[in-house]
Amino acid sequence: MLILMRRAGESIYIGPNIVVTLVSLDRNRARIGIEAPRDIPVDREEIAKKKQSGIEPRLKGDESPSDEDDESD
Numbered sequence: 001m002l003i004l005m006r007r008a009g010e011s012i013y014i015g016p017n018i019v020v021t022l023v024s025l026d027r028n029r030a031r032i033g034i035e036a037p038r039d040i041p042v043d044r045e046e047i048a049k050k051k052q053s054g055i056e057p058r059l060k061g062d063e064s065p066s067d068e069d070d071e072s073d
Helices: 045-053
Strands: 011-014 018-026 029-035
Antiparallel strands (some): 018 029
16 A cells, blocks of 8 residues: 655646545545546445445435335235
């Protein structure tokens, strides 16, 4: 793993098409901006793991009924 130190406003380039910018630091949290082509997926770790396991992540505000609600009596 490559570990780099950056200050707020500084960027890291990954290849010619991806730019990762440290937007801000606040206590134990870093805000990171990522510029990448739309065809390259950029996911948080927990979402990527769900996709790998075949579980579709639910979007915030998704009110679609679950499979359990579709059962007929």
